[in-house]
Amino acid sequence: MDITPEDIATGASAASASFKAIRQLLGVFKDAKDMLPADKQAAASLAIENSEKQLAIAEAELAKSLGYQLCHCEFPPTIMLSVGYADPSRTSKGGPVFECSKCGYDTAAPWAFTRTKPSLTK
Numbered sequence: 001m002d003i004t005p006e007d008i009a010t011g012a013s014a015a016s017a018s019f020k021a022i023r024q025l026l027g028v029f030k031d032a033k034d035m036l037p038a039d040k041q042a043a044a045s046l047a048i049e050n051s052e053k054q055l056a057i058a059e060a061e062l063a064k065s066l067g068y069q070l071c072h073c074e075f076p077p078t079i080m081l082s083v084g085y086a087d088p089s090r091t092s093k094g095g096p097v098f099e100c101s102k103c104g105y106d107t108a109a110p111w112a113f114t115r116t117k118p119s120l121t122k
Helices: 006-032 038-067
Strands: 067-072 078-088 094-099 113-115
Touching: 006 038, 038 067, 038 078
Parallel strands: none
Antiparallel strands: 067 078, 078 094, 078 113
8 A cells, every 4th residue: 555645644634633632631631630639739730741741742753754844942842834935046055944933943044035924933
């Protein structure tokens, strides 16, 4: 059986939906944690924090396997998204430019690319 690009896109979409559902579930657990007795809240907070970190690692691993760029500004790595393209007449390397939504780093030289999306930095 050959894997087609459509199969990969379908799998990536399903994985993305799964990650979203897990994040929502963790949000419910965070809210429910406050209803626990005080002696159990610390353990629940630690478990939720560890789950969030493992989820972020899994997302980064999936993104890397799908060819996304990763920024190493923090751990787990942040997935970088395409925000424009480099102009080969203005820089030695043309092609897509990726940007980190957390630190703002991009893969192009300053002012050497055409931005097609707004800055991702919060």
